[in-house]
Amino acid sequence: MYKYACLNPIASVGLNRFTVDYVKTEDVNEAEGILVRSASMHEMDFSDNLLCVARAGAGVNNIPLDECAKKGIVVFNTPGANANAVKELVFAGMLLAERDIIGGVQWVKDNANDENIAKSAEKAKKAFAGGEIQDKKLGVIGLGAIGVRVANAAKHMGMEVYGYDPYISVAAAWSLSRDIKHVTNIDEIYEKCDIITIHVPLLDSTKGTISKDAINKMKEGVIILNFARDLLVDEQAVLAGIKSGKIKKYVSDFANTITAGQEGCIVMPHLGASTEEAEDNCAKMAVDEVRNYLENGNIINSVNFPNCDMGVCNTEGRIAILHANQANMIAKFSSIFGELGINISDFTNKSKGNYAYTLADADSPITEEIAKKLTEIDGVIRVRVVK
Template sequence: MKKIHCLNAIADCGTALLTEEYTLTDNMKEADGVLVRSASMHDMELPEGLLAVARAGAGVNNIPLDGCAEKGIVVFNTPGANANGVKELVLAGLMLASRDIIGGVQWCQENRDDENIAKDAEKEKKAFAGSEIRGKKLGVIGLGAIGAEVANACSYLGMEVYGYDPFISVNSAWCLSRNVKHITSVDTIYQECDYITLHVPLIDSTKGMIKKEAINTMKDGVVILNFSRDILVNEDDMAEALKSGKVKKYVTDFPNPKSVHMEGAIVIPHLGASTEESEDNCARMAVKEIMDYIDNGNIRNSVNFPSCDMGECKAASRIAVLHLNIPNMIGQITGTLAAGNVNISDMTNKSREKYAYTLLDLESPADAECIQKLKDIKGALRVRVIR
């Protein structure tokens, strides 16, 4: 029986997909796979038998990716599963920033005991007037699943949309509306756009990307929306820009001691993917990914190993080898099987930076001695007999 441990509550519609060969366990030490949402795994001792971790969401900052890779543990995420939920909140953020809806609602609450509130509202509403987004220029930085949906939706709302992503995937490019202007320099967005929204992963090159130097090149009164990661923005520089009026509004989905005290910031309590639909989509996708890996050795949407898919095994046996991306690994693997008188009917090898993955279908099963020799190859991280 294959065992799955949930570090957080995972939507029932996801765990219901587990076949009769699987069972849920409360003991992580005996788990073959782990499903997680927000729980931090950095200080956890990962069991030797753990094969995979699936994050029901896109961000994986709570998971030690290199530590998992070194142990031969494949980490998955669920890109795009929560894209619609985040997109809708970004659209709400655009409206909240362009029109003082929050101020108007607060005024109504403060004056709810006024019998003449309807008449007084007609006098006071000019204080909450704003502008329409139609015809304004929006810069979308990052055109992954969420960024592409935001770009398309805002284009349909009549905005002039600029999209920037030097690493845009073919799938994302195909999904973009023809009305979205794909530009090659982020400086164009800084200099020309009335609204800027961030949809990039947190990596060394994006950390603190919205800082004083970048803000100074932007239009006066620009609106910046951040539904990706709080530390993409230098918050000291943002607070200063809001105070001076250089930035009109900063909409962020990440409350912290600095953001909640910013004058002119609209701070949302990390609601981007907090919809029933997003949680269900992420749960289903995470369970499917982890089962396909455990059952078939296929890797889809891993963040620490390359993608590799050979479908269901139709051969006598299938072996999966997670290993370092170093010379002569394939030669050693195939040579070991040949020495064991095992013929390979099909195979694939994929690499991703430091790590690689080799999946082999065999005409006959390899014996225990041959499997041990594969495990003894220097650079082999995990050798697994799928069937």
């Protein structure tokens, strides 16, 4: 029997994917798996029972990834599950920025008691005129699950699309329309594009990607969209750009004291993934990741350990070893298996940064004695008997 806990409300369509072998607990200290959305886990003390955390969403800045890795706790996210929801909101933001829809709607509200509002509107609408996105140049920084969808959809809407991502995955490359201009220098995005949207994860290396220097290279009247993370953009530099006329509009999905209520800023309360469909998709993927890891030892979509998939275990035993990414580890594992007479029928080892993961199938049951000996090897973080 496995126990799991939810730190935020998780869609029932996802939780219903747990079988009768799973029990929900309100005590996080007895949970082997945790499901979370936005709740911060940085101040939490992690129980030795905890094996994995699944974030029902893409961003994981609310989870202490390295601390989890040091304790042998695998952290998952759900890339792509909310991609369509974010993509659609990006286009909503783009249209709100190009055409003064918000100003026009506010005018109607302010003049709701005018008996001649229809006639008055014909005169007033000139103040809310805008432009069209067709034939505009769109720059997409980051071609992951969301960026690719935005780029492809923009092409279908008649835009000229430039994409930048030095780390584009094979899957994303295959999904990207051949009509997208894939640039290798981000300055080309800054210098050529009328509208720029950013879709990269928040890392030390990406913080402040849209900087003062980047803004200086942009076209006059540029529109900047940020539905990824607020710290990717130097928002003080953006406000200065709006004041000078360099930036026409800044659209952000992250309400904060810098941009909220500021002229030229359209700020939303983090609505990107706030659709019923996205929440359902994230919940289903998160539950599937937890189940696959707890039941089979497989790691899919981890952000702190390497992905590793050996399918459903059909042998007598399977053991999972989370360890440091250092030399001679496999030789040490093999020595223990040989010493105890364990025949390994299948074996895989993957690494990611400072950490690595080994999964092994045996022709005989894995005993606690085996697990104990493996745990004693220097560099091993955690050993788990899967079957």
